[in-house]
Amino acid sequence: MAELLRFFVQYEAVLYFILGLGGIIYLYRFWNSWQEVRLAVYGLEREASRSRLNQAAVVLFFLLILAVFVFIMVTFVATTLPAQSLLSTPTLDLGLGTPSGTQPAATSTVPQSGVLPTVSIDPAACVPNRVIISAPTEGETISGAVEVRGTVDLPNFGFYKFEVARAEEELWLTIQAGRNVVRDGILVENWDTSRLPPGAYVLQLVVTDSAGQELPPCRIPVSIGVAVDE
Secondary structure (H helix, E strand, O other): OHHHHHHHHHOHHHHHHHHHHHHHHHHHHHHHHHHHHHHOOOHHHHHHHHHHHHHHHHHHHHHHHHHHHHHHHHHHHHHHOOHHHHOOOOOEEOOOOOOOOOOOOOEEOOOOOOOOOOOOOOHHHOEOOOEEEEEOOOOOEEOOEEEEEEEEOOOOEEEEEEEEEEOOOOOOEEEEEEOOOEEEEEEEEEEEHHHOOOEEEEEEEEEEEOOOOEOOOEEEEEEEOOOOOO
């Protein structure tokens, strides 16, 4: 089921385009057939035109049903599942995040080899008012329960995921994913950083558009310290 929903979410625009194009073609055929039925003089001619009219009407109805089905799957059914289930990368649940709204359980991506490259950071990938992590800030030391804030607001927005990795290991743990536009709001609520060893880390915000294209990740370096009980 998740695979089918992932297909609908990633190719929603393409499916609507194909269905719309088919609708235009058969609407034109329906109109022509209807005109032929009105102008037909002989019985056989009228029957042939009526047959083409009925065929066009059936196809139009079928295309409408498909369009409604895609709309329901993307708008209603997909939003009832954890957003992480719509991601294309297989993951392993580690339970790092605290559920909030449509927040999925935290996950870990399994590396394909024993070599773990150092995480690179491209500041140009963080664009204010579009894709950015506003809190914590670059270089900040965080501990305990942390609220992550930022912005995810792009044309043709599909979904986002917030991840963390050690600065020296590009092994990403997905903390939360979501399908709603966020404007200087909460990306992750009550993220329990105490489950990670203290040290240098990199946070990244990855956005995927409605066509399934992943944008360059917005990354910031932070440090995770030991939580001090008050």
